[in-house]
Amino acid sequence: MIGVLSELSYWQVTSIRVGAGLVAVLLVAGTLVYAHLFKMVSFMQSRLGPMEAGPYGSLQLMAEIGKFLQKEDIVPRRADRFVFKAAPFVVLTSTFLLLVVLPGGPDAWFISNDLGIYLAMAVSSVSVIGILMAGWGSASKYSLLGGLRATGQLIAYELPLLLAVVGVVIQAETMNLQEIVLAQANGEIFGWGAIGNPFIITQFAGFIIFMIAMQAELTQTPFDMPVAESELVTGYMTEYSGLRFLLFFIGEFATAGVFSAIAAVLFLGGWYVPGLDPADNLFNVIGPLVLFGKVVVLTFLVFWVRFTFPRFREDQLQRLAWKFLVPLALANIVVTGVLKVVV
Amino acid sequence: MTVTERQQLSYIAAQAADARVNLEIETEGMTLNIGPQHPATHGTLRIVAKLDGEQVVAAEPVMGYMHRGYEKLAEVRTYPQVTTLINRIDWLGSFANEVPFILAAERLMEVEAPPRAQWIRTILFELSRIANITLFLGDMAVQVGAITPVFFAFRDREHVLNQIEAATGGRFHPNFDRIGGLKDDLPAGWVAETRQAMRKIRRFCDEIEELVEGNEIFQARTRGIGVIPPDVGLSYGLTGANIRASGVDWDVRRDSPCGLVHDQVDWKVWTHPDGDSFARFWVRMQETREATKIVDQLLDGIPSGPIMAKVPVIIKVPAGEAYVETENPLGVMGYYVVSKGDLNPFRVKIRSASFSNVSITPWLLKGVYVPDIITILGSLYFILGDIDR
Numbered sequence: 001m002i003g004v005l006s007e008l009s010y011w012q013v014t015s016i017r018v019g020a021g022l023v024a025v026l027l028v029a030g031t032l033v034y035a036h037l038f039k040m041v042s043f044m045q046s047r048l049g050p051m052e053a054g055p056y057g058s059l060q061l062m063a064e065i066g067k068f069l070q071k072e073d074i075v076p077r078r079a080d081r082f083v084f085k086a087a088p089f090v091v092l093t094s095t096f097l098l099l100v101v102l103p104g105g106p107d108a109w110f111i112s113n114d115l116g117i118y119l120a121m122a123v124s125s126v127s128v129i130g131i132l133m134a135g136w137g138s139a140s141k142y143s144l145l146g147g148l149r150a151t152g153q154l155i156a157y158e159l160p161l162l163l164a165v166v167g168v169v170i171q172a173e174t175m176n177l178q179e180i181v182l183a184q185a186n187g188e189i190f191g192w193g194a195i196g197n198p199f200i201i202t203q204f205a206g207f208i209i210f211m212i213a214m215q216a217e218l219t220q221t222p223f224d225m226p227v228a229e230s231e232l233v234t235g236y237m238t239e240y241s242g243l244r245f246l247l248f249f250i251g252e253f254a255t256a257g258v259f260s261a262i263a264a265v266l267f268l269g270g271w272y273v274p275g276l277d278p279a280d281n282l283f284n285v286i287g288p289l290v291l292f293g294k295v296v297v298l299t300f301l302v303f304w305v306r307f308t309f310p311r312f313r314e315d316q317l318q319r320l321a322w323k324f325l326v327p328l329a330l331a332n333i334v335v336t337g338v339l340k341v342v343v
Numbered sequence: 344m345t346v347t348e349r350q351q352l353s354y355i356a357a358q359a360a361d362a363r364v365n366l367e368i369e370t371e372g373m374t375l376n377i378g379p380q381h382p383a384t385h386g387t388l389r390i391v392a393k394l395d396g397e398q399v400v401a402a403e404p405v406m407g408y409m410h411r412g413y414e415k416l417a418e419v420r421t422y423p424q425v426t427t428l429i430n431r432i433d434w435l436g437s438f439a440n441e442v443p444f445i446l447a448a449e450r451l452m453e454v455e456a457p458p459r460a461q462w463i464r465t466i467l468f469e470l471s472r473i474a475n476i477t478l479f480l481g482d483m484a485v486q487v488g489a490i491t492p493v494f495f496a497f498r499d500r501e502h503v504l505n506q507i508e509a510a511t512g513g514r515f516h517p518n519f520d521r522i523g524g525l526k527d528d529l530p531a532g533w534v535a536e537t538r539q540a541m542r543k544i545r546r547f548c549d550e551i552e553e554l555v556e557g558n559e560i561f562q563a564r565t566r567g568i569g570v571i572p573p574d575v576g577l578s579y580g581l582t583g584a585n586i587r588a589s590g591v592d593w594d595v596r597r598d599s600p601c602g603l604v605h606d607q608v609d610w611k612v613w614t615h616p617d618g619d620s621f622a623r624f625w626v627r628m629q630e631t632r633e634a635t636k637i638v639d640q641l642l643d644g645i646p647s648g649p650i651m652a653k654v655p656v657i658i659k660v661p662a663g664e665a666y667v668e669t670e671n672p673l674g675v676m677g678y679y680v681v682s683k684g685d686l687n688p689f690r691v692k693i694r695s696a697s698f699s700n701v702s703i704t705p706w707l708l709k710g711v712y713v714p715d716i717i718t719i720l721g722s723l724y725f726i727l728g729d730i731d732r
Binding site for chain 1: 373375377381397484487488489490491494495498554555558560561563564712713714715716717
């Protein structure tokens with residue numbers, strides 16, 4: 001595959017990558033919206049969900065997109081027009097940048113960077129700026145409160161998210177996501193290597209912390225104080241309509257997909273399935289699908305929690321981050337480091 | 344009394360500290376209009392909250408957006424026509440609204456409904472309580488952020504509404520109570536179906552207990568939030584589950600029954616010592632269970648006989664005045680009816696529970712955070728029609 005790509009000219013490679021990126025974001029987001037938001041949740045709440053558009057309601061999302069595109073793009077009179085209009089794009093940018101470092105197979109990657117996970121964690125913070133822009137630019141009190149809450153929350157939970165990753169990095173001895181996958185494929189658990197070493201087993205605490213912090217980064221319930229619909233209407237998204245709301249909406253689900261993909265790469269072995277040679281060319285074809293399967297499983301957990309729990313209050317979720325998750329993550333790093341040296 | 348004084352003092356101290364900070368860094372307060380169009384007020388209540396950051400400095404409820412003038416409209420309608428209006432006061436438990444007015448009219452006319460009518464009246468009264476409170480049990484979870492329980496609430500409330508519809512012909516506005524009895528007798532097979540519905544409601548209560556009440560986040564969000572001491576609650580005229588959650592053992596059904604047969608069955612008035620949002624949720628949960636028990640026992644012993652007492656076709660109520668109150672789903676509801684011997688009441692004053700329950704909010708919301716406003720409003724549980732009439 002590398003060979004094929006190197007024979008193409010720059011613009012061809014770039015268009016393939018852009019196309020793959022769009023597919024990876026939009027298809028994943030669309031699937032998650034349909035499978036989880038429309039159907040799974042409906043079954044949990046003892047209703048059917050959309051049934052009319054397409055077979056079994058499968059084209060409902062297309063109908064929704066058509067609806068949003070037709071709606072008027074309203075900008076509040078006192079809004080900061082440029083900031084208001086740019087905010088959804090900033091949020092979506094963060095999602096696409098996150099995708100860049102994700103490997104989908106031995107040769108199917110966008111960039112292979114030795115600072116991969118570091119880059120991912122760094123660009124994930126860009127969305128905070130977009131949310132703050134939306135909250136400030138809307139000239140609405142609900143939006144402002146939502147934006148401020150979101151900023152405080154995202155900054156608080158970035159720390160446990162990052163610290164949870166450190167354990168994996170210590171164990172894999174690399175920050176390159178591609179090599180983290182290979183380390184899991186070729187690794188062994190205390191001398192037993194039949195299934196490799198998916199880090200969810202040896203880094204279980206890290207996995208739990210990562211999932212909780214991820215839930216908070218995605219502002220999903222129980223950490224959805226910034227968009228708390230029963231008090232702040234929809235927080236920083238309150239004033240948005242039409243296409244710009246759609247961008248926020250897609251961004252929310254695409255980010256859920258991409259974050260889950262990162263979790264899958266870090267803890268579940270990414271594109272690798274046990275029993276096959278990780279260098280096999282087959283993985284360039286089935287790798288993205290395997291990764292997608294793992295993403296669906298992880299996002300199921302995210303949405304299951306989202307539709308079951310009530311939400312934390314602002315001070316309670318800050319307390320959870322600083323007093324529980326951060327110390328736990330630090331302890332996890334210490335234990336991992338000691339074991340790494342000893343074993 | 345000591346509790347409130349201490350609370351007020353600590354509040355004043357916090358205010359003074361905040362004022363010093365505000366002088367130093369020159370922060371500005373912000374006025375947030377919650378409502379009249381807002382998802383949390385399920386209707387058109389408006390709360391004007393003055394905020395300092397996320398903390399409420401002062402809050403004032405603005406009522407009257409839904410005022411429909413029922414008290415005045417009742418003056419130009421005959422007595423049987425008034426029930427059509429007052430059905431729409433607390434629209435979730437409509438039948439319960441009719442009962443105190445009809446009882447007041449019966450007292451003025453000095454007629455009494457036959458025993459069978461009284462028993463069925465009590466059953467429907469309790470059914471409308473269940474229809475009302477099941478929605479609260481789901482809705483309270485929505486207020487603190489969990490959206491799934493409310494779907495369960497709507498699903499299981501349907502069983503009760505079906506029974507009300509089968510008996511009265513109306514799901515929301517039965518308009519079934521008549522002076523001297525009821526419009527119709529029960530349909531065949533109704534008793535067995537109602538028993539089944541009660542079983543489903545009890546299962547629903549178990550479900551909510553596991554899903555919501557036992558949830559740690561729910562407890563963290565509601566325990567110690569919006570504490571109402573009993574004396575303050577009484578002085579603001581709180582009634583119903585709101586005051587029982589503060590430890591006041593007072594239930595009109597037990598303490599001053601009139602016209603309904605709650606004294607014929609074995610049931611318990613639940614109270615909770617804490618007075619916080621969780622206590623209000625808990626008391627309502629127990630009340631729903633208790634109501635299913637009352638209905639079950641009443642179903643066993645419905646006496647036979649006529650459904651209507653002998654009343655003239657054209658109802659003229661003799662001159663006089665009467666006040667009757669009953670323990671409605673939202674609290675004590677009373678009707679003060681003045682008659683001058685005409686076809687129409689001369690004056691009707693409606694004492695609705697939600698109006699008093701909401702009036703405590705300026706006291707209760709001082710010093711809480713914005714998310715807690717919603718929790719507290721949710722736990723006080725008001726129906727906008729019941730506030731504005």
